[in-house]
Amino acid sequence: MKNDFFSKKITNWYLQHKRDLPWRNTQNPYYIWLSEIILQQTRVAQGMPYYYKFVNAFPTIQDLANAEENEVLRLWQGLGYYSRARNLHKTAKMVVEDYNGIFPKKYSELLKLKGIGTYTAAAIASFSSGEKVAVLDGNVYRVLARVFGETTDISGKDAKKVFTQLAESVLPDDNSAMHNQAIMEFGALQCTPALPNCMFCPLSMECIAYATGRVGVLPVKSKKIKVKERFFNYFIIEQNGNFAMRKRKGRDVWEGMYDFYLKECEENIQDLLYLATEDMFLTDLMKKSLIKRESITYTHILTHQRIQTKFWHLEVQENFLVDLPQELEWYSLNEVDDLPKSTLVNNYLKEFVF
DNA sequence: GAGGCGTGGCG
DNA sequence: TCGCCAAGCCT
Numbered sequence: 171m172k173n174d175f176f177s178k179k180i181t182n183w184y185l186q187h188k189r190d191l192p193w194r195n196t197q198n199p200y201y202i203w204l205s206e207i208i209l210q211q212t213r214v215a216q217g218m219p220y221y222y223k224f225v226n227a228f229p230t231i232q233d234l235a236n237a238e239e240n241e242v243l244r245l246w247q248g249l250g251y252y253s254r255a256r257n258l259h260k261t262a263k264m265v266v267e268d269y270n271g272i273f274p275k276k277y278s279e280l281l282k283l284k285g286i287g288t289y290t291a292a293a294i295a296s297f298s299s300g301e302k303v304a305v306l307d308g309n310v311y312r313v314l315a316r317v318f319g320e321t322t323d324i325s326g327k328d329a330k331k332v333f334t335q336l337a338e339s340v341l342p343d344d345n346s347a348m349h350n351q352a353i354m355e356f357g358a359l360q361c362t363p364a365l366p367n368c369m370f371c372p373l374s375m376e377c378i379a380y381a382t383g384r385v386g387v388l389p390v391k392s393k394k395i396k397v398k399e400r401f402f403n404y405f406i407i408e409q410n411g412n413f414a415m416r417k418r419k420g421r422d423v424w425e426g427m428y429d430f431y432l433k434e435c436e437e438n439i440q441d442l443l444y445l446a447t448e449d450m451f452l453t454d455l456m457k458k459s460l461i462k463r464e465s466i467t468y469t470h471i472l473t474h475q476r477i478q479t480k481f482w483h484l485e486v487q488e489n490f491l492v493d494l495p496q497e498l499e500w501y502s503l504n505e506v507d508d509l510p511k512s513t514l515v516n517n518y519l520k521e522f523v524f
Numbered sequence: 525g526a527g528g529c530g531t532g533g534c535g
Numbered sequence: 536t537c538g539c540c541a542a543g544c545c546t
Contacts, residue, residue, distance in 0.1 A: 209542040216532065216541080250530025253545075287544050307542050327525075354542060363540065364535075393526095395539085421546085423529070472530055473540095513531065 176317070176340045176373070177349050183372050184352035187359060189214070192221060194351065199273040199298040200231050206290045207254050214358075220249050232271055234262040243426050243510035252510075256426055257285030275299040296346045304337035305350040306330070309357025314340075315389035316361060319378030325393035395474060401438050402479040403445055404515070405431040406523075407455065407498075408462065409486035413506050413523075416497040423472065428509040430481075431498060438467060438478055445482075451495055458490035463522060470514045481518050 188194075191214065193205035204224050208217040223245055228234035234242070239259050246255035261283045265273055274280050275298045280291035288306065295301040304310075311324050314336045322332045342349055360371055368374050368385060379385045407414040407430070415428045433445055433452075442461070446452040465481035486492050494500070501509065507524065 206542065211529090211541055211543060212531085213533080213541050248531075250532090251543090253529065254543090257544085285544065289543060293542070305542080308540085309542070358542080391539095396527095397538095421528080425529090470530095471532095474528065475530095 174342055175376075177342045177345070177352075179372050179376075180352040180356045181345065181348050183360065184348065184355055188351070188355055189359075191218075192225075197298050199275050199294050201225065202294050202297050203273060203286075203290075204258075206293050207258055207285060208249070210254060210290070211251060212249065217249070220246070228262075231262050231265055231273060234259065235266040239426065240508075240510055244508060247427075247510050247516065248513055250513075252424060252426055254285060260284045261286070275301070277301055277303045293350065296350045300344070300347050302341065302343065302346045304334065304341045304346075305354065306334055306337050307354060309354045309361075310337055311389050312363065313353055313357045313361045316379035316385060317373055317377050319382065319384070319388070321388070321390055323392050324389045325391050398475045400475055400477045401435045402477055403433040403435065403439065404429065404479060404481045404518075405433070405452070405455075406481055406483040406518075407431060407459075407486065407492070407494075408483065409490075409492065409500075410488060412500040412502055414492075414494055414498045415501055415506065415509065416499065419497075423475065423477075424512045426510065427512050427515075429512065429515050431495070438480075440480070442482060451493075455484060455486070455492060458492060459484040459486045461485075465518065465522075468514070468518075477514070479514060483522070 193201055196202065205217075205221055208220050208224070227245055228237065237259065239256065242259045243252060243255050246252060264283065265271060274283070275295060277291050277295040280286050280294050281288070286294070292303040292305045295303050296305065311329070311333055314320060314333055315324065318336060320332065320336060322329050324333070360366065366385060368377070368380050371377065371380070374380050377385075379388045415430060418424050418427050418429055431451075433449070435445075439445055442456070442464075446456055461482065462485040463481070463483040465483070468479045470477045470479060503523070506519065511519070
């Protein structure tokens with residue numbers, strides 16, 4: 171295949187088939203950055219409403235930097251991978267303080283920022299200034315693996331080097347912005363993971379996977395995910411319309427999001443008395459409370475975890491004073507609504523409390 | 525550098 | 536129901 175043939179083909183295809191997406195109508199690195207962080211491991215349809223929410227709430231990077239972290243997380247609520255939102259906020263503050271509020275456009279500078287890795291730096295640099303750097307994301311892995319019959323395992327450690335070299339070899343000297351958009355859009359719409367329609371593909375004549383009947387097995391991906399089982403018992407502690415909640419900390423799911431008093435077990439425990447044994451706080455609480463609701467067991471699915479969860483909604487009687495553990499604090503219903511919460515917690519609140 | 529991090533959609 | 540995926544990054 172001639173050097174620029176590949177790029178010509180996909181950019182021509184792109185001009186005919188591209189979606190009109192809002193972040194493609196700007197060269198402002200701030201807006202491009204917002205869209206790229208939102209779209210990490212996320213479908214366009216899922217990320218789109220969040221892009222509009224963030225642009226409206228924070229028209230400039232100064233607006234984002236001046237916000238509270240909780241406000242940023244609350245806006246991100248429901249999108250998942252919440253470290254993206256925490257890093258988004260950190261980076262906004264850093265750009266305002268260290269870069270005079272001017273969002274960088276250079277690949278090497280972008281890489282220094284929290285939450286921006288090789289893919290995102292290449293995307294922002296090429297889209298905002300045309301810098302000649304090749305993007306390498308899931309789409310690019312797939313397109314290159316199929317067209318060039320590259321069988322290197324994309325979950326292995328050699329993959330990044332091998333595919334980066336391939337991606338750079340097809341990158342034209344000029345037009346890197348459109349080329350990068352094109353190869354990703356081509357992967358998203360034409361060279362899809364499952365059942366691509368190769369009859370309509372402009373590269374079917376050159377595609378090695380197609381010629382050798384290996385479209386279904388490329389790219390090679392050996393690593394399988396292991397799913398861990400977990401069992402949560404959430405205690406919704408309510409008194410006079412106020413709720414006891416805490417901000418999650420540490421290296422676990424939903425860091426920075428708010429939830430309730432939690433007892434995690436090795437198995438699904440249905441017995442409240444058993445849960446309270448050796449827990450002084452719960453034991454005391456049960457003397458002062460009525461069980462307002464005992465929920466069914468919900469199964470919340472994450473990529474690496476299946477969390478079986480039961481909610482115990484306790485209403486503390488008016489005349490009792492409850493000594494909350496360190497991390498818990500009382501919040502009114504309006505405050506609860508404003509706090510950032512996981513989808514698991516938010517779904518329960520939406521169904522039974524709000 | 526292998527493992528961890530969310531949610532929703534699809535076959 | 537289940538597994539895989541969707542514009543990756545951090546530790």
